[in-house]
Amino acid sequence: MTDFIPGQRWLSESETELGLGIIKELDYRLVTVEYPAAEEERTYAKGNAPLSRVTFDAGDTIRTANDLELVVAEVNELNGLKVYMAHPVDDPEDIQPVPEINLGHTLKLNAALDRLLSNQLSSNRWFELRMAALEAHSQQQQSPIQGLRGPRIDLIGHQLYIADQVANRFAPRVLLADEVGLGKTIEAGLILHQQLLTGRASRVLVVVPSPLVHQWFVEMVRRFNLHFSIFDRERLNALQPEDNIKDMLADIIAEEKGEAPAQKDNPFLSEQLVLCSTDFLSECDIDQLAAADWDLMVVDEAHHLEWAPDAPSGDYQRVEAIARQARGLLLLTATPEQLGLESHYARLRLLDPDRYPSLAAFREEQAQYQHIATLAGQLHDQPNWDDALKAETAALLPEMTIEESQREAILKELLDRSGPGRVMFRNSRHNIAGFPARHVHGVPLALPADYDYGDDEGLDSHLHPETLYHDDRWCSLDPRVSWLEQFFKQHRHEKVLVICASRHTATDLHAHCNYKLGMNVAMFHEDMDLIERDRAAAFFADEVDGAQALICSEIGSEGRNFQFAHHLVLLDLPLNPDLLEQRIGRLDRIGQTEDIQIHVPHFQQHAQGVLFAWYHQGMNAFEHTNPAGHDIYLRTREALEDALAHPQDADKLATLVEQTRAITGELHTLLETGRDRLLELSSFNAARAEQLREQLDDADWHSPLPFMQRLFDRYGVDQEEHSDTAVIPKPGPHMRDAFPGLPEEGITMTDDRVTALARDDMQFLTWEHPMVTGGLEMVLGENRGKAAVSLLKNPKIKAGTLLIEAIYTIEAVAPKHLQVDRFLPTTVIRHLLDANGKDISRAISHDGLCQQCHKMDKALSRKIVASQKPLLETLLKNDEAQASQAAEAVIDDARQAMRAEQDHELARLKALQAKNPAVRDEEIAALQAQTDALEKVLAEARCQLNAVRVIVAGGE
Numbered sequence: 001m002t003d004f005i006p007g008q009r010w011l012s013e014s015e016t017e018l019g020l021g022i023i024k025e026l027d028y029r030l031v032t033v034e035y036p037a038a039e040e041e042r043t044y045a046k047g048n049a050p051l052s053r054v055t056f057d058a059g060d061t062i063r064t065a066n067d068l069e070l071v072v073a074e075v076n077e078l079n080g081l082k083v084y085m086a087h088p089v090d091d092p093e094d095i096q097p098v099p100e101i102n103l104g105h106t107l108k109l110n111a112a113l114d115r116l117l118s119n120q121l122s123s124n125r126w127f128e129l130r131m132a133a134l135e136a137h138s139q140q141q142q143s144p145i146q147g148l149r150g151p152r153i154d155l156i157g158h159q160l161y162i163a164d165q166v167a168n169r170f171a172p173r174v175l176l177a178d179e180v181g182l183g184k185t186i187e188a189g190l191i192l193h194q195q196l197l198t199g200r201a202s203r204v205l206v207v208v209p210s211p212l213v214h215q216w217f218v219e220m221v222r223r224f225n226l227h228f229s230i231f232d233r234e235r236l237n238a239l240q241p242e243d244n245i246k247d248m249l250a251d252i253i254a255e256e257k258g259e260a261p262a263q264k265d266n267p268f269l270s271e272q273l274v275l276c277s278t279d280f281l282s283e284c285d286i287d288q289l290a291a292a293d294w295d296l297m298v299v300d301e302a303h304h305l306e307w308a309p310d311a312p313s314g315d316y317q318r319v320e321a322i323a324r325q326a327r328g329l330l331l332l333t334a335t336p337e338q339l340g341l342e343s344h345y346a347r348l349r350l351l352d353p354d355r356y357p358s359l360a361a362f363r364e365e366q367a368q369y370q371h372i373a374t375l376a377g378q379l380h381d382q383p384n385w386d387d388a389l390k391a392e393t394a395a396l397l398p399e400m401t402i403e404e405s406q407r408e409a410i411l412k413e414l415l416d417r418s419g420p421g422r423v424m425f426r427n428s429r430h431n432i433a434g435f436p437a438r439h440v441h442g443v444p445l446a447l448p449a450d451y452d453y454g455d456d457e458g459l460d461s462h463l464h465p466e467t468l469y470h471d472d473r474w475c476s477l478d479p480r481v482s483w484l485e486q487f488f489k490q491h492r493h494e495k496v497l498v499i500c501a502s503r504h505t506a507t508d509l510h511a512h513c514n515y516k517l518g519m520n521v522a523m524f525h526e527d528m529d530l531i532e533r534d535r536a537a538a539f540f541a542d543e544v545d546g547a548q549a550l551i552c553s554e555i556g557s558e559g560r561n562f563q564f565a566h567h568l569v570l571l572d573l574p575l576n577p578d579l580l581e582q583r584i585g586r587l588d589r590i591g592q593t594e595d596i597q598i599h600v601p602h603f604q605q606h607a608q609g610v611l612f613a614w615y616h617q618g619m620n621a622f623e624h625t626n627p628a629g630h631d632i633y634l635r636t637r638e639a640l641e642d643a644l645a646h647p648q649d650a651d652k653l654a655t656l657v658e659q660t661r662a663i664t665g666e667l668h669t670l671l672e673t674g675r676d677r678l679l680e681l682s683s684f685n686a687a688r689a690e691q692l693r694e695q696l697d698d699a700d701w702h703s704p705l706p707f708m709q710r711l712f713d714r715y716g717v718d719q720e721e722h723s724d725t726a727v728i729p730k731p732g733p734h735m736r737d738a739f740p741g742l743p744e745e746g747i748t749m750t751d752d753r754v755t756a757l758a759r760d761d762m763q764f765l766t767w768e769h770p771m772v773t774g775g776l777e778m779v780l781g782e783n784r785g786k787a788a789v790s791l792l793k794n795p796k797i798k799a800g801t802l803l804i805e806a807i808y809t810i811e812a813v814a815p816k817h818l819q820v821d822r823f824l825p826t827t828v829i830r831h832l833l834d835a836n837g838k839d840i841s842r843a844i845s846h847d848g849l850c851q852q853c854h855k856m857d858k859a860l861s862r863k864i865v866a867s868q869k870p871l872l873e874t875l876l877k878n879d880e881a882q883a884s885q886a887a888e889a890v891i892d893d894a895r896q897a898m899r900a901e902q903d904h905e906l907a908r909l910k911a912l913q914a915k916n917p918a919v920r921d922e923e924i925a926a927l928q929a930q931t932d933a934l935e936k937v938l939a940e941a942r943c944q945l946n947a948v949r950v951i952v953a954g955g956e
């Protein structure tokens, strides 16, 4: 077993990007290594730690931790630790001791050159595979559509646009507020996928209402290949067994000594991707959950987070506790104002406390939306801006140069600072074509005598008269039920979703339809456990043997996907227009193929009839989406309550309808010219969306399959043809190690998006599929392919001609949280040298060369390297200097891009601080510190020889 000594410097063979490690701790079995450059730590089994000892010899150049470059004159050793006696290049007399612990933490490796010169050669095929992997990796990292290619989704413009806008942000904090059913889950999934794939996030917490847990879980796996772990009470208990007696005693002793109890493991750190229900938040230790170092938190159906200045709800406070510590935050809701403007404001404040310092300021800002929308519209539409427009804009953005060439940046800033731009995205059906129409069918019925409660009962009992019964007898006397029975019979072969407010109504109705009428009907309500609910939803969805109808309580009105049905029956109506919108949204969503028929049985001259008229005649809320629902409710509440209390008074009803119509018109116009116009400007850009769609369409043509087939071949994976568009890789008899993501029984994969969308049983093979990214990582982590010798067969080239193909990569070693890849992705530089060291790579491409390069006999390869060693060493060392120069330009560009972005962010914070003292100086200082750290990391970025191939011409 290797002898490790604390303080020694070692390198991880599989993760060279961590930089130079220091042996930190040892026990009889394990060794822990600290990697200061990447701020990471790894623990390995001593017996097979993938570590190489790093030492230097006299004549080598070393870099110290304080960035001095010195030449080693002599090497001493003390208790197993090296001490280098070294001097500056230009002052050999100035010898100074450098203990190895004082070496710099980044390391310039010459693994490829060392392997070549020490004759550790791989075959030509491995070299070519390595090069293909490097190019693919670099292209992925530099692709402007990175993260958007892999998901199994239809390419829908407004979703791609939002994902593109948000996903590239560092720790994004946004509200995704598209209208119901336009794909917020998909947008969130795209953002998560992109953030995880690029390493911008690695720990994600998703919180959703309990009825949606399973749907989210499935959607994340099926569409995004993201495997979340569902956390509930049981799982938490399993992870946190009762304190054992030893721990309890230790805690008691610590308490007696006045010491803090020992830190227990945080169970939420056991998984990277965690999905849980909102209810679970109230059952777990919220501080522990919040402390679990989340990069991103997602909250679905966020309108439930109710807030008032002195009375934030429990749900809001729990989410707030986590959101404060999580770096990124995505809130999803189709009806952001469902619980009023105050709650909406509070959620925006969760996202960006600096931007939304007070409710009063937010109200004031909202009042300005009309004005800002007009201004933004002019800036957007007018090709040339006149002086007045420029002056008005300059007053709002004093530090910007206001000219047409900066149109996009100016609009973005204006929407960010004075509109809802940066934090909130909302697309509406208004600007997305192709949605089917909605038709409402009111079914007026006579009130049965048994329901004639008079003034003895409150409004709720009139709206839901059946709830006063303790059993299902009401089903036999309620004309809505007999109507429903007829309706089911008339539409025997069609799916029908029935929604009612209460669980009791749903269960009684279900029992009545199933057992008394013998109908095939499923049920969905809050008292069923998650598995029962999902089973019911699946039974309803089953086209062949499934239920004709699903009867839901209100929980069925949120988030679920029932667009395969075209008939919706609303057995009662909610008082909240946003809730109505949510109910209709179960069918009116992406994927709906037919017009939607909404049936509303209700009692005439009764509170139910009033509510129907209010919605239908007053605000046309059944047939069109209603973005102003909550405000309309607030402004018509008095008239509504009056009419509900006197349902037979035709005048009151007429007044209500008239008033509602006027207010709806007024509010819709205000929205269209104010907030929604601003949101439209910031949430969608048709040209950019089309460009993204085209880029993705194009990317679909560049399948990873040919590359994967080479990889399968090298690693012993067998492949079976499945069909024209699919293959089945399977572990072959000669496969040496496990192949990432390949199950024992094989897996069916297609690289065709249309097939993948139609066939859930197949994996969608893209460059972002985990099997491909895992495969790339595996090849690049190998030593194989770093150095090779090959035979060139080309009659035009004289036998014996020597060429060297040198592949360099530019990389920066940095702690993950800095996300330096944003500015400096892995970049490949290829040189092709002749025997005089001249680079002829422009004349001969890598692919062209590969067609003529063949396997060289091993013994002969070794002989060639041995005989040409001094020449190879000299040529490659000189060439490295050239490559490093070329790399400087790339690193410089990265530095400039970094400064531009950081400066912009700094300017934004300072501008916000001028308006709002809540922006703290420390935040500005933290941003500055981040810029400094990035400067340092980029200054240390290095170009290094990643792979080298010696090519010797051998005639034909």
Ligand SMILES: Nc1ncnc2c1ncn2[C@@H]1O[C@H](COP(=O)(O)OP(=O)(O)OP(=O)(O)O)[C@@H](O)[C@H]1O
Pocket (backbone or CB within 6 Å): 152, 153, 154, 155, 156, 159, 178, 179, 180, 181, 182, 183, 184, 185, 186, 187, 333, 334, 558, 559, 560, 561, 585, 586, 589, 590, 591
């Ligand atoms: N790009 C897409 N490709 C394929 N299916 C999609 C796409 N976008 C959305 N869908 C489907 O459309 C339905 C609605 O999408 P999603 O659930 O994301 O909408 P939502 O806005 O979150 O809905 P809600 O407002 O009800 O919460 C889902 O069945 C989803 O799978």
